[in-house]
Amino acid sequence: MRRFAGDNTITEGNAGSEGPRSDERFRRFWDVLAPKLAGQVSSSPPALSSFPLEDLHMRELRIHGRGGQGSVIASKLLAVALFREGEWVQSFPAFGVERRGAPVTAFLRFDDDPIRLRFEITAPDDLIVLDPTLIEAIDVTSGLKSGGTILINTEKAPEEYPKLLDRFRVATIDASGIAIRHGLGSKSQPIVNTALVGAFAAEFGLIGLESVKAAIYDEVPAKQEANYAAAVEAFGAVRSAAPTEVSHV
Amino acid sequence: MKKVMIGNHAVSWGVLRSRVEVISAYPITPQTQIVEALSDMVADGSLPARYIKVESEHSAMAACIGASIVGTRTFTATSSQGLALMHEMLHWAAGGRHPVVMANVNRAMAPGWNIWTDQNDSLSQRDTGWIQLYCETNQEVFDTTIQAFKLAEKVDLPVMLLLDAFFLSHTSEPVDVTEQEDVDRFLPRREAVYKMDTKDPHAFGALVRPDAYTEIRWQQQEAMHEARDVFRRVEDDWEAITGRRYGAVEAYRTEDADLLLVTSGTITSTARHVVDERRAGGDKVGLIKVKMFRPFPTDELRALLGGVDRVAVLDRNISPGHGGIFAEEIRSALYDVPPEDRPILFGYVLGLGGRDVTPTVIDDIIDNTRTKARPEREDLWVGVEL
Structure with a gap:
């Protein structure tokens, strides 16, 4: 890849020649872009975040779910609750077109100071997974920092994820069961976001239930009481296990 | 009142606080x-305005112009293809001196069909006679929306405020929503000097022959020039109430700098972080944020960039067959700087169609700008994979 096309001194380029013929250019175009258009490779540009961000106190969180589960609202609820606790916040969905049932990603940054970074999160500190089948379907831990926490919506105990526990802290909560008990969504597709927000509050210790309640009453359009009750139940039911290998911090 | 909100809703809140009387719009992602x-x-009565539903963006702007002619405060919003469809009406709004305010969410033009951000949609409307203000944060979006009405109505020119698709439009962050009574002190009801009134009839949009057309354009141009000073006073008033101001151009850590980045929109935020990091390592790099693109802040840019060794302009746009549009305009502004004070200007084209601009990308640009004797050509494309 040429970093600065047009600047031949730092690229292999075509200095001193007339450049490739136009049919050759088209062939190169299709070689590079056709796999992207077909979705076979990531369309993200390379060399994303090698620039040092470590000196920031900022935490970066990625949320994985499926369209319809409430991943984007979850990121907003956490942002509102954390802001109420005095943090600066920034939350956003993966920019694109959302389909019901398809994998969806949302992001959250929070910090003591205003956040100035405006690009997708590729090396998160922690994860929330709204649908446990995603762990098999996609590489949810991509870029996740060693020692980070993965909060999963599942009936399983954290110890049932030994592979994840190699490098990460694992927390589990049966958010689907809780959501169904509180009448949120349908049995086949419960809306699990508020239960996971309650579990997050308990697991991370950064937001109190008062802030969770305020966020739900601000941002959730319907069944606020039931949503808050689900968050409270999840708050008391989350289980977690530390990574088996102590990470080299 | 502080609320966590997306950039799109920061616009809506700004419009609410400005007591807009007529809104007409046609939906388009990401607006x-x-x-x-x-x-x-x-619908719920919190904004007592008339909302006119239309069948296209062209009609939306036509409705706004009509509402503006009778003296009301009017607003619309659009993006990309929708803005392009409005093109004819944009000339009518500006040439007719109607102070319509429009939010445009910067989205790339098709093809390739793309809903993500770049600035080619609004920069394609450069010569329609609209004031253009590019925003960096959701707070700035809220503030600029309210300021835009005051500015527009003082100079009788339409104002377009710009926010990056997704990086602002769909990103939630805290916004201090100024209280209604404070906004009312800043922005009184619109008092149109000339308006369509059956009791005092005037003609609008009549035939103008060659003996008067030039003078009409001249007056429009004078109003554009005046808008620079008016914007300064508008910001003075807003700062007195809220403590916040942005400037047509902002100089960030430019003291003793021998290399300046020039940015607009959300790339600015990430660039501030890179500048801070490199400053911490002793690198004398600074940043110029351009908020106002029309009228172009020529004098400010000459004063800030003249005498600096090197300038790197980051353009999230491209004028095919020429180069990045901010870079070309800045080159032109610097022509009148004495030759010994003229910086070497590197024009980078990047982030098109919403491609991420990360700290690493900006860091590479600074390195490249420092190490090359001169740019090899006017437009240096970042990260092209061909």
Whole structure:
């Protein structure tokens, strides 16, 4: 890849020649872009975040779910609750077109100071997974920092994820069961976001239930009481296990 | 009142606080949430305005012009293809001196069909006679929306405020929503000097022959020039109430700098972080943020960039067959700087169609700008994979 096309001194380029013929250019175009258009490779540009961000106190969180589960609202609820606790916040969905049932990603940054970074999160500190089948379907831990926490919506105990526990802290909560008990969504597709927000509050210790309640009453359009009750139940039911290998911090 | 909100809703709140009287719009991604929230506000009575539904963006702007002619405060929002469809009406709004305010969410033009951000949609409307203000944060979006009405109505020119698709439009962050009574002190009701009134008839949009057309354009140009000073005073008034101001151009850590980045929109935020990091390592790099693109802040840019060794302009746009559009305009502004003070200007084209601009990308640009004797050509494309 040429970093600065047009600047031949730092690229292999075509200095001193007339450049490739136009049919050759088209062939190169299709070689590079056709796999992207077909979705076979990531369309993200390379060399994303090698620039040092470590000196920031900022935490970066990625949320994985499926369209319809409430991943984007979850990121907003956490942002509102954390802001109420005095943090600066920034939350956003993966920019694109959302389909019901398809994998969806949302992001959250929070910090003591205003956040100035405006690009997708590729090396998160922690994860929330709204649908446990995603762990098999996609590489949810991509870029996740060693020692980070993965909060999963599942009936399983954290110890049932030994592979994840190699490098990460694992927390589990049966958010689907809780959501169904509180009448949120349908049995086949419960809306699990508020239960996971309650579990997050308990697991991370950064937001109190008062802030969770305020966020739900601000941002959730319907069944606020039931949503808050689900968050409270999840708050008391989350289980977690530390990574088996102590990470080299 | 502080609220966590998306950039689109920061526009809606700004419109609510400005007591807009007529809204007409046609939905388009990623703008739709702006007018969705406004239609809710109109429906529940919190914004006592007339919401006119139309069948296209061309009609939306036509409706805004009509409403503006009778003296009301009017607003619309659009993006990309929608803005392009409005093109004819943009000339009518500006040439007719109607102070319509429009939010445009910067989205790339098709093809390739793309809903993500770049600035080619609004920069394609450069010569329609609209004031253009590019925003960096959701707070700035809220503030600029309210300021835009005051500016527009003082100089009788339409104002377009710009926010990056997704990086602002769909990103939630805290916004201090100024209280209504404070906004009312800043922005009184519109008092149109000339308006369509059956009791005092005037003609609008009549035939103008060669003996008067030039003078009409001249007056429009004078109003554009005046807008620079008026914007300064508008910001003075807003700062007195809220403590916040942005400037047509902002100089960030430019003291003793021998290399300056020039940015607009959300790339600015990430660039501030890179500048801070490199400053901490002793690198004398600074940043110029350009908020106002029309009228072009020529004098400020000459004063800030003249005498600096090197300038790197980051353009999230391209004028095919020429180069990045901010870079070309800045080159032109610097022509009148004495030759010994003229910086070597590197024009980078990047982030098109919403491609991420990360700290690493900006860091590479600074390195490249420092190490090359001169740029090999006017437009240096970042990260092209061909």
